[in-house]
Amino acid sequence: xxxxxxxxxxxxPQEIVASLTGALHAGELxxxxxxxxxxALATEFGVARTVVREAISQLKYDGIVQSRVGxxxxxxxxxxxxxxxxxxxxxxxxxxxxxxxxxRNGVVIExxxxxxxxxSSRDIARMEAILKEMRDAISDSLHGAERHFEAERQLILAxxxxxxxxxxxxxxxxxxxxxxxxxxxxxxKNIRATELAAAAxxxxxxxxxxxxxxxxxxxRDRARKHYDNAAQxxxxxxxxxxx
Amino acid sequence: xxxxxxxxxxxxPQEIVASLTGALHAGELxxxxxxxxxxALATEFGVARTVVREAISQLKYDGIVQSRVGxxxxxxxxxxxxxxxxxxxxxxxxxxxxxxxxxRNGVVIExxxxxxxxxSSRDIARMEAILKEMRDAISDSLHGAERHFEAERQLILAxxxxxxxxxxxxxxxxxxxxxxxxxxxxxxKNIRATELAAAAxxxxxxxxxxxxxxxxxxxRDRARKHYDNAAQxxxxxxxxxxx
DNA sequence: GCTCACTGGCTGTCTGACAACTGCGCTGAT
DNA sequence: ATCAGCGCAGTTGTCAGACAGCCAGTGAGC
Numbered sequence: 001x002x003x004x005x006x007x008x009x010x011x012x013p014q015e016i017v018a019s020l021t022g023a024l025h026a027g028e029l030x031x032x033x034x035x036x037x038x039x040a041l042a043t044e045f046g047v048a049r050t051v052v053r054e055a056i057s058q059l060k061y062d063g064i065v066q067s068r069v070g071x072x073x074x075x076x077x078x079x080x081x082x083x084x085x086x087x088x089x090x091x092x093x094x095x096x097x098x099x100x101x102x103x104r105n106g107v108v109i110e111x112x113x114x115x116x117x118x119x120s121s122r123d124i125a126r127m128e129a130i131l132k133e134m135r136d137a138i139s140d141s142l143h144g145a146e147r148h149f150e151a152e153r154q155l156i157l158a159x160x161x162x163x164x165x166x167x168x169x170x171x172x173x174x175x176x177x178x179x180x181x182x183x184x185x186x187x188x189k190n191i192r193a194t195e196l197a198a199a200a201x202x203x204x205x206x207x208x209x210x211x212x213x214x215x216x217x218x219x220r221d222r223a224r225k226h227y228d229n230a231a232q233x234x235x236x237x238x239x240x241x242x243x
Numbered sequence: 244x245x246x247x248x249x250x251x252x253x254x255x256p257q258e259i260v261a262s263l264t265g266a267l268h269a270g271e272l273x274x275x276x277x278x279x280x281x282x283a284l285a286t287e288f289g290v291a292r293t294v295v296r297e298a299i300s301q302l303k304y305d306g307i308v309q310s311r312v313g314x315x316x317x318x319x320x321x322x323x324x325x326x327x328x329x330x331x332x333x334x335x336x337x338x339x340x341x342x343x344x345x346x347r348n349g350v351v352i353e354x355x356x357x358x359x360x361x362x363s364s365r366d367i368a369r370m371e372a373i374l375k376e377m378r379d380a381i382s383d384s385l386h387g388a389e390r391h392f393e394a395e396r397q398l399i400l401a402x403x404x405x406x407x408x409x410x411x412x413x414x415x416x417x418x419x420x421x422x423x424x425x426x427x428x429x430x431x432k433n434i435r436a437t438e439l440a441a442a443a444x445x446x447x448x449x450x451x452x453x454x455x456x457x458x459x460x461x462x463r464d465r466a467r468k469h470y471d472n473a474a475q476x477x478x479x480x481x482x483x484x485x486x
Numbered sequence: 487g488c489t490c491a492c493t494g495g496c497t498g499t500c501t502g503a504c505a506a507c508t509g510c511g512c513t514g515a516t
Numbered sequence: 517a518t519c520a521g522c523g524c525a526g527t528t529g530t531c532a533g534a535c536a537g538c539c540a541g542t543g544a545g546c
Contacts, residue, residue: 070507177322214319313538
């Protein structure tokens, strides 16, 4: 049994970052605008300047603002961003979550094709072990759904690892972890309720077969079938609605 | 004539971030390890603690480290990352750049299919205007290659904008800007030298046609053809080698 | 052996200070 | 009147020191 993570009080710099990015997202801050001075922000938020500086340094790190000594800090253009980040409020709305899922799927599908060209026998063995874990999970009435869910994630990671593209791997690890954190419970219920695990496994078996055969076109095709289907199954769930 | 951006001295926190991420990438720091205390790092780097704190706060922002009051800062697991970031040294090696290009293409291709289902007549008009700009650029012997390069980027953004997936849009804006910054000169030379612009335009015309027709499968297919071809043309360049 | 208060160290935050830099207005010379 | 040059106020970047709250380990007391 895992306990829910408690709602730890966010740090002061984090709150300021959230406030500033909120203002940016709301259009109150436009690219090119100058931020208030650190001193002004400090008094406004009622904190020390060091706290404001930490917050702004994070925004600078993402390329969201640029600061010039003696002048101030300015909101930069969207194309100046240097990081892709998923904010927690993306998971508030199910629709947002499905969009993230589609983004992830797009990368996974491409990566599956690359994996079909770079796979080794060891890679295949690893994937088939994961498939076996999925099949075993079916007969586990207690934790089967959870095991299946984790095995599906493992398969994605296994595919990404053999594709010889560490950037894509990093991206998938990041986005999939974020999605899984916010999707685990409903996805697990999904598997359990619809009893579609067998069909999902079959889709993935055929995907791994294509990779094993070294057929990138078939791998891409089957990856698309499975991951699009999975997203569709999730979207079709009656209880998959905004809280 | 544009001047090269001067080599501005990186800020102290930035250097510390680079040093720490370098140690992490080199395996000297493993997930779970504890960082030296802020005081120790400050004396080691010869800076004030505030500078170290800014550096660590950036790493915390990315989920690379987690800190606990009274204990210290710890390297977190890779799946705890909350941001995808492209470091400048990714562009040092051409091979890395091609991998980033493939990552971008994967998303663009998926997005093209979504765009085919969500496009409006205004969207199509915008895309066709961009295609016209490409054709016009051919007869511009002076800046034609640059204009073509920028128009290709604009088309990608235009497609991403109509696909109704702001996460994918954000991702594409970010990664494409980064790639373009580091690819502009060689890509422009590519267009100019090989005189393949006409063929590239034809590929994109067919892509826009598919989107206009509302045919996601064709859009995906043609997007793949064009962007894979573009990457291939780049990779095939004789002068596209590591410096 | 077990319990528990203590203690040293760490992070988070605050305060004050100073250097380097920038934009702007003012002054004074032409 | 014009304009070059100067100084000034404001801003960021960095430094030093301080303190509260928290935590792990230690050692005394039972």
